[in-house]
Amino acid sequence: MSLKLFQETFGEAPAVSGWTPGRVNLIGEHIDYNGGAVLPMALPLGVDMALTPIEDDLAQIVSAQFEGVAVRQLSETASHQWSDYILGALAQVSxxxxxxxxxxxxxxxxxxxxxxxxxxxxxxxxxREALHLPKLSAKEIALTAQSIENNFIGVPCGVMDQMAVSALAPGEAMLLDTQTLAFEQIAIPEDWCFVVHHSGVHRELSDGRYAERRATCFAAAEKLGVNLLCQAPISALEIENNLTDIERQRAAHAITEHARVIAAKAALDQRNLSGFGKLMIESHASMRDDFDITTPAIDQLVDVSVECGAIGARMTGGGFGGCIVSLVDAGHKESWRKRFEERAAGAKFIC
Structure with a gap:
C-alpha cells in the first residue's frame, strides 16, 4: 500500500491518498483518435497513491514496483523513466x-x-486536492491527463483510457463517443465474465509504432475527404481513390471496428453472449490482419482461449504485446481457466 510506503520513505503520513482503477478495453481498439465509439471496462486492479506538497522545487517519488527514490526537477522533460507520468501530472498542477x-x-x-x-x-x-484547488469533472481530468500523455510523454493517444479510469468504478463498462465525449455507463450481465491474461510480451507505446499508425489513419482520412476515419462508410474503400495499400488496411480496421463496437453495445443490451463473443473474435482478426498490432504469441493465446471454450477473445490495449481479454460464461470460468492455463503456460492470470 502507498500509505505504508510513504511513511517508511518520508517519515510522516501523507496529506492525501487515493486509488484509481485500470481498465480493459472490451472492444474498439485504435479508434478513439479516429472518432469511433469504444467500450472499455474498469478493473479491480489499480494504482494506489499518496502525496504531500513540500517547500521545494523537486518531486521525490517512490514506487513499490521500482527500486530507489526518483528525484526529479518539476521543469524536467520526460526521459523514459517510470516516474515520468506522475512527474508530468504534478508539474501540470503546479x-x-x-x-x-x-x-x-x-x-x-x-x-x-x-x-x-x-x-x-x-x-x-x-x-489538486492537496493544494485545495477546485474539483474538476471526470471529463476535465481525463482531457488534462490525455494532454500530459500527448505533450509531455510524447504518445499521441486518444482519450478513452483517461475517460474510463476517471469516470468508472470497477466492473462498470462505458460506451464512449470519442468525438463528443458523451458516454453511457453500462452494467455487465452477471453471467458474463471477462478474464484478463498477460501474454508475457511487454509493450512500450512511445517507441513510435503507435504514432506511425495514427499518422497513417489521419492520412487515409484526408484522402477519403473526412475529418476522422470512423466518419467514412465502408463503401468508401471500394471506390477508386489514391489510398496506399497500408492506408486502405488501416482504414478498413478503423471503420469496421467502430461498427463492431455499436453492434457489441446492442449485444450487451440484448444479453447476447455469443454475439458479443463473435465480435471480439472479429476485432482481433482485424487488429492482426489490417492494423498489424498483434504478435504471434498473442494470436496463439487468443486461439487457445477460444479452443478451450471462451465465447470470444481478443488482444486488448494499444498492441505489440500486453494482454488478451476472454469472454466466458461465469458459471464455467474456473473450468475454462484451468484448461486454458494448462495449454498456455506462458500466460499470467491478471483478473
Whole structure:
C-alpha cells in the first residue's frame, strides 16, 4: 500500500491518498483518435497513491514496483523513466510546487491495462486536492491527463483510457463517443465474465509504432475527404481513390471496428453472449490482419482461449504485446481457466 510506503520513505503520513482503477478495453481498439465509439471496462486492479506538497522545487517519488527514490526537477522533460507520468501530472498542477509521492500499482507494467492513465488521473486529482484547488469533472481530468500523455510523454493517444479510469468504478463498462465525449455507463450481465491474461510480451507505446499508425489513419482520412476515419462508410474503400495499400488496411480496421463496437453495445443490451463473443473474435482478426498490432504469441493465446471454450477473445490495449481479454460464461470460468492455463503456460492470470 502507498500509505505504508510513504511513511517508511518520508517519515510522516501523507496529506492525501487515493486509488484509481485500470481498465480493459472490451472492444474498439485504435479508434478513439479516429472518432469511433469504444467500450472499455474498469478493473479491480489499480494504482494506489499518496502525496504531500513540500517547500521545494523537486518531486521525490517512490514506487513499490521500482527500486530507489526518483528525484526529479518539476521543469524536467520526460526521459523514459517510470516516474515520468506522475512527474508530468504534478508539474501540470503546479510547475513550481515540490512533492513527496508514493505509488503502488497492482496493474502489470506494459500490460495494456492503462497503468499510465491511472497514474496521471490519480496524480492530477490528488495534487489538486492537496493544494485545495477546485474539483474538476471526470471529463476535465481525463482531457488534462490525455494532454500530459500527448505533450509531455510524447504518445499521441486518444482519450478513452483517461475517460474510463476517471469516470468508472470497477466492473462498470462505458460506451464512449470519442468525438463528443458523451458516454453511457453500462452494467455487465452477471453471467458474463471477462478474464484478463498477460501474454508475457511487454509493450512500450512511445517507441513510435503507435504514432506511425495514427499518422497513417489521419492520412487515409484526408484522402477519403473526412475529418476522422470512423466518419467514412465502408463503401468508401471500394471506390477508386489514391489510398496506399497500408492506408486502405488501416482504414478498413478503423471503420469496421467502430461498427463492431455499436453492434457489441446492442449485444450487451440484448444479453447476447455469443454475439458479443463473435465480435471480439472479429476485432482481433482485424487488429492482426489490417492494423498489424498483434504478435504471434498473442494470436496463439487468443486461439487457445477460444479452443478451450471462451465465447470470444481478443488482444486488448494499444498492441505489440500486453494482454488478451476472454469472454466466458461465469458459471464455467474456473473450468475454462484451468484448461486454458494448462495449454498456455506462458500466460499470467491478471483478473
Amino acid at each position: 510547475p513550481a510546487q515540490g512533492w513527496h509521492a508514493a505509488i503502488d500499482s497492482s496493474i502489470p507494467f506494459g500490460s495494456g491495462l492503462s497503468s499510465s492513465a491511472a497514474v496521471s488521473v490519480g496524480a492530477l486529482r490528488l495534487a
